Amino acid sequence: MALYVLHETSSGYGLFLAHGIDEIGQNTEAVRNSVTDLTRFGKVVQFFAFSPFLSALDALNQINAVSEGQMTEELRGFLETSLPPVKEGKKAKYSLGVAEPKIGSQISEETKIPCQSNEFVLEIIRGIRLHFDKFIENLKPGDLEKAQLGLAHSYSRAKVKFNVNRVDNMVIQAIFLLDTLDKDVNSFSMRVREWYSWHFPELVKIVNDNYLYAKLAQYIDDKKNLSEDKLEGLIEILGDEDKAREILVAAKASMGQELSPIDLINVKMFAQRVMDLAEYRKKLHEYLVSKMSDIAPNLAALIGEVVGARLISHAGSLTNLAKCPSSTLQILGAEKALFRALKTKGNTPKYGLIFHSSFIGRASAKNKGRMARYLANKCSIASRIDCFSESSSTTFGDNLREQVEERLDFYDKGVAPRKNIDVMKAAMENVANQGAAEMDVDKSEKKSKKKKSKDSEEAKADDKENTVANGDAAETKSGKKKKKRAIEEESEPATNGKENGTEKKKKKKSKDVEMEDVPAVTESKKKKKKKSAE
Secondary structure (H helix, E strand, O other), X not given: OEEEEEEEOOOEEEEEEEOOOOOOOOOHHHHHHHOOOHHHHHHHEEEEEEEEXXXXXXXXXXXXXXXXXXXXXXXXXXXXXXXXXXXXXXXOOEEEEOOOHHHHHHHHHHHOOOEEOOHHHHHHXXXXXXXXXXXXXXXXOOHHHHHHHHHHHHHHHHHOOOOHHHOHHHHHHHHHHHHHHHHHHHHHHHHHHHHHHOOOOXXXXXXXXXXXXXXXXXXXXXXXXXXXXXXXXXXXXXOOHHHHHHHHHHHHOOOOOOOOHHHHHHHHHHHHHHHHHHHHHHHHHHHHHHHHHHHOHHHHHHHOHHHHHHHHHHHOOHHHHHHOOHHHHHOOOOHHHHHXXXXXXXXXXXXXXXXXXXXXXXXXXXXXXXXXXXXXXXXXXXXXXXXXXXXOOOHHHHHHHHHHHHHHHHHHHOOOOOOHHHHHHHHHHHHHHHHHHHHHHHHHHHHHHHHHHHHHHHHHHHHHHHHHHHHHHOOOHHHHHHHHHHHHHHHHHHHHHHHHHHHHHHHXXXXXXXXXXXXXXXXXXXXXXXXXXX
């Protein structure tokens, strides 16, 4: 049985004939040893047909289809025209060797060409790939490498799909940076407190907030200059007049040492840096909240933006988190404790990152594990809805949060919660109603656009009519008079002619009547004369 081998290159489809090899003598080791030697390999494999790609875009589409296991119309036409036809009810006298089993199965289903993909075929394809430029005539050195490089770049760009609404990598980087900023701001704030406390130690006990302390250290500067004039500024920073007056009193009786102007300048600069970092941390938190509302709105509504982002970052992506079972999600972040417990045969951890949720903190000590298991179950459902649903809404997340609240009341007070089926049905109805409302809004917007377009067309038509009317009105009065005179002159002869014609007809009729009456009178006179003569 003859063996044809299909090879997909960056420039087109190639078809090679492996002759002189029977099924019994197919030795993979022999082929592997003969691949490097072109003289030996050329005796076994010969070039049979080639179908080049039309353009770089066509090459990208063809390779994408091959990688997904789909046969295109171009590949089907190339195989049907190059290979001998397979008659119905009869077995083919040849087989086609392919590198991908998926596309081989589709080729055999649609074209009835038997395909095979094994180590022997892969070794032949490896040799074809190595000596491909020798099989094709008039191929310049470097052309194949350029085509491969361009196709590789375009193929990788097409595979890395960028979706603004699903960029979970941005959430991962943001939560990592947020955790790092928390540590840095805390350490820097403690450094500011320790540094400025040498000058004004009483301020530490009055102000506990790190951001306000850094802001006050920059504003107060030297405690000697702190007087009643700066009271309004202190009140604006603190928002409390009593604390502001307490700071004034403490500055007058402070036990701190004096600092040189250069030292105070350095303290103020460092305090400004701490304030900038704290402000940037707030902006980064707002950015994380907005991103989580786009990427995982239900998970954020259920467990919070920060904890949800930590779960996504620890899993690697939203898709990986959605693939995790609830038992894995429950202890996500406590891997060290889990493996330590498995190694020492101790108690396994009950929760990982979800311990930072407010639900776990509100639960009693004996119900924390049960609450963690139930919360992990709901988080798994929310992450799958966010990952695989086409439309984004917080309806499911809000309903799941209500379920967790009801379960918390059940553990504490014994109030029976609603069934999961009823809650999910209500959520599905709400989502359907929201979709219908959005469709109605879209239809109303389209109708309003159509009305606006019609109104604009009517306005344009009115403008045209007004311009025509204004053009007629722009004609002079003399022109109008001339037109009227011409119309009257044209109409007068017509009426006079009609009137004259009727009068002439009447006169003719009257003359005819008179002429008819005259002979009758003359005849009567003649008869009278004859009688008188007799």
